[in-house]
Amino acid sequence: MYGAYRSIMETQTRTSGADVAALGLGSVLVGSLPAALLTDHAPERYTVEAVFTRRPERDEVTEILGSETRDRLARAGYPTVEVTVSDRRLEIANTNLEELRDGLAEVLANRLAEITAGVRARQDAAAVKFHDAAESEQARAAAVAALAESIAFHVSASAESSGAEHDQAAGAAKDRERIDSWRTEGGHGR
Template structure:
């Protein structure tokens, strides 16, 4: 994987949830003492980027959950786990898991779009810097410390003198009477 200005050029793996972390479930599920709402931890397929964490835990994500009827649910990233607060396995099975999966896909897609935009900008900046460095190098190569070399300044001065002399010749050419 190459990098431009510290930005990964190749896209990352999509952010997915793989399984429910069984050990995080309340031990009294399917008993008379079972809670109706609890926290369910699900395992991510990879490490979550900081920008993705911010998006997952944002008010925007809460609004998406509320729009689909899950306004009481909250999401929290803990290392490689997503803690889904105030829910149940039944609620996840019956649609919440799909809403969360789509939310994660949208977050990953936006993150990839931002990353690609950053790569494009970094490449353009690197290209401009390379052109600038090449121009400096080219100019440095034109510098000569040869005492016998005719400089551009001397050449221009000679051309200017010749033009002035030619101008005087035309002024005295006849047919024109300057007054």
């Protein structure tokens, strides 16, 4: 339940104006690159760290690390490239700056935009479903309360007349008991 509530709150925060940008990559962390780049000893492939434009949501991280991202990279001609997420950084392994410049950066940017759109669509649908369920529950609770309030505990006319007849019958029985007790007390039969 908390996860659903959190997603709804994040959706409401985004739609109220905060954090509305799609997840993207801003820049490469130059300090994380191999020191030997552009020398004779430079590695052919290495890990490049790029900074996200904002902190990725949990669902976005799951999608980034999922099989669809690997499949998309392979179909685009980058079968050995692997991505991982480390806080606000995307670590792109088995690549190089030239490969990123020549097309890999665009493939990654498109995938991140697609992931953001898909996650937001699911969150928005969940928020609508949650809102509809809350409204339905509120209407149901109001209907139950109205039904409960419609109940009145009144004695019916037939029960009142039946009660009067019962009272008369009980009174007659008491009269007979008194009469019987007077008979046994003494004066009858002399």
